[in-house]
Amino acid sequence: MSSLERLPIDDLLPEIVSAMLPASTAGTSGGGVAVLVAAPGAGKTTRVPPALEAAGLGPIVVLEPRRIAARAAARRVAEEQGWRVGEEVGYHVRFDRKCGPKTRVLFCTEGILLARLQADPFLEGVGCLVFDEFHERSLDADLALAMARRVRADVRPDLGILVTSATLDPDPVSRFLGGAPVLTSEGRSYPIDQRFLPPIAAAAGSFTGSGRSESLEDQVARGVNMALAETDGDVLVFLAGVGEIQRCAERLARIPKIEVHQLYGDLDPAAQDAALRAGPKRRVVLATNVAESSVTVGGVRAVVDSGEARVLRHDAGSGVDRLVVERIDRAAADQRAGRAGRLGPGLCVRLWSQIDDRTLDPFLVPEVRRLDVAAPVLELANWGETDVSAFPWFERPRPGAIEGAVELLRGLGALDRRGHITEKGRAMSRLPLPPRLAALVLAGAELGALEIAALAAALLSERDPFRRPGGGGPPGASRRDATESDVFERCVALDGGPSGRHLDVSRQAARQVQRVRDQILRSVKEPKGQRARSDETALAKALFAAFPDRLCVRRRDDRERAVMAGGKGLRMGFECGVTEAEFFVAVRLMSGRRPGEEDIVVMASAVDRSWIDGGEVRVSRRPVFDAARGRVVGRRREMLGPLVLSEADHPDCPSAEAEEVLVEAAQKDPSRALGLDRPEVASVLERLRFLRAHVPDVGLPDPSEEAFRELIPQIAGGARSFADLTRRPVLDLFLGSLTHQQRVALEREAPERLTVPSGSHIRLAYDGERPPVLAVRIQEMFGLAETPRVASGRVPVLLHLLAPNGRPQQVTGDLASFWKDAYHHVRKDLRSRYPKHPWPEDPLTAPPTARARRRRR
The missing domain is CATH 3.40.50.300 (P-loop containing nucleotide triphosphate hydrolases)
Structure with missing residues (x-):
């Protein structure tokens, strides 16, 4: 050493x-x-x-x-x-x-x-x-x-x-x-001078890229010129991605006497080495967040930070994780700035304002809380875990993520009903792809179309190499030429074939897609047999196998809209070329522009009717729960596979089946179904929660939704609606499980009302574990020296002391202190506003009153 x-x-x-x-x-x-x-x-x-x-x-x-x-x-x-x-x-x-x-x-x-x-x-x-x-x-x-x-x-x-x-x-x-x-x-670092250089004429409160009147390239050039003028070393520039790097490199080429280097993950290793090593000339290194940690760019004395990065997020529309440009977090900003202070005092130029700086999130949410976990669940199942929900994660995925992943993997045939991995699941786990796209490749191989299936999977897993318009065209614009599959059309264009819609492809992004395709082809063998007669048909079938939950049927009354399996409504995007097919899979979706709007189909692939349960329509008559009306109704449905082709109310609704449907719906939302938020019910439940928290030795049961969910089957007999259930004595049934001692403790230690000195019985407002609130007029408390207490004297109530008009004049949990200090100031104000009311100098000896009385002359 x-x-x-x-x-x-x-x-x-x-x-x-x-x-x-x-x-x-x-x-x-x-x-x-x-x-x-x-x-x-x-x-x-x-x-x-x-x-x-x-x-x-x-x-x-x-x-x-x-x-x-x-x-x-x-x-x-x-x-x-x-x-x-x-x-x-x-x-x-x-x-x-x-x-x-x-x-x-x-x-x-x-x-x-x-x-x-x-x-x-x-x-x-x-x-x-x-x-x-x-x-x-x-x-x-x-x-x-x-x-x-x-x-x-x-x-x-x-x-x-x-x-x-x-x-x-x-x-x-x-x-x-x-x-x-x-x-x-501790390491070693030197002081860093922080500068803010927001985009020129940016709109108030906007961040980089919003409301700017100068391009990112010009703003970066201003920051680089400042760094070159005020420091004597190399400059490291952080940008969101390759496109931004290449545009800025072209702009910075105008600056004399410097070398401009690029640094990102897919760059040639020799070019990466050149970017990392200091040289004889001053350098400007344009990098993605790969330079935040692990690698050291030699010779850097200044950092120019765009404040943006590409971050992986789960794209529910495509079913895979995608890189999106976002603001960086505070930890990343500090990490980037620290790169300027390794060799000596440094400079960090931040291309945003001080106001924006104060709104940065402290940390980026970990990927386990924001990405799809289907791949890790499949990984664990292949490793031998039989109960992935019990696996000891360092940090558990977000609620519902594991269950959703298991459901998807079962639908793809990767897991069986018991959650054990299948042979198909093992084959999927060997591919360097998300499970849905691995299923696409395996289906393509079985159909004799491995190469185009691998290309499609690579296309859907990487950054889209096609430049295309946004989610909708201008009013009155005609739709692009129709196609049976947006995915097949893109695959043809990537391979250099003719494209009916003249797709504009980025050659660099296309090379990356083809590179991933080649890796996939090395990972799977095509079964021996006859090749598919039509790659287009084989790919369409493979896409159906990979996106079975995205099967859609076009609405008969509006060809621009569709319904997905499960009943979700969709709208066809302007850029989607699948305009004629009655059935299709929505390969890629985009969220509606405003909350509540239907999602937009961006990319689709037609499905032949005969592929869906042989094209046979099933007619069913059964009770269903109408969420809008909160009741069970009879429904006649025509189904093709998981798709509802038509449905209408039907009078036939057997009582036993209706009860099962109602119980299932009520157990999903017991609070609404049983009216647990009604004041007369909620007040009792809050008293129970309060007493459980402060006098646990009473042993009261937890009045949770889960407890009431278990009671629903006992009260559902003959009921058809949530309204029927709210009339059933569910609270009495719950309280009936309390012992005599517990009921006595509830009334004594968490009483519904308190008697105050005036003789009034005033309701207490409970809110979980917090002290209950007693809203009472000041005159009714005359003569009471100490704050009333509940929960075996452990908790003082919170007094909202009211003026004669019923509005709070003082909030306190210490009545003695109020009489001693604050009352005399309050009294002065109230005497002038309410002269007909008694406001004695000594409230502890005055008689309490619930009514206004004239003062004696």
């Missing part, structure tokens, strides 16, 4: 190695796991893994959130240690791999580790896992950490797990790893 530049992390390496030694070696119960918080520039990425390997903890696998970071880190370690990339140190990322049997330190992306866990569930060939830059909280990283912890707990107690980050809150990770020690390296 003596021949290397000293980095802050070097002093902490012995402590890190000690913490990561197995418990039997370290002599502590917590050996083998740790959390490392190290500031940017400390050297954690390149110095820690070789130190762990030297201590005999290898082979070391380091997980990086980005491909460029994995490659750059491997090359940097090779330079520092005198190793060779592909020998002692290596990397493995999508489309690129340099490692071998001698590799002792491997840098890879989290997805590569997940694939390795499937092939080697016990990670026999791994000594220690390092989760680098874990604060980025990718979905794959969260899943890989949880799976690694399971491996360590069940079969590999010797497997080391080290989680590192610059900005992560370490406590939750430490607890997740069983109380892992937290180690900290």
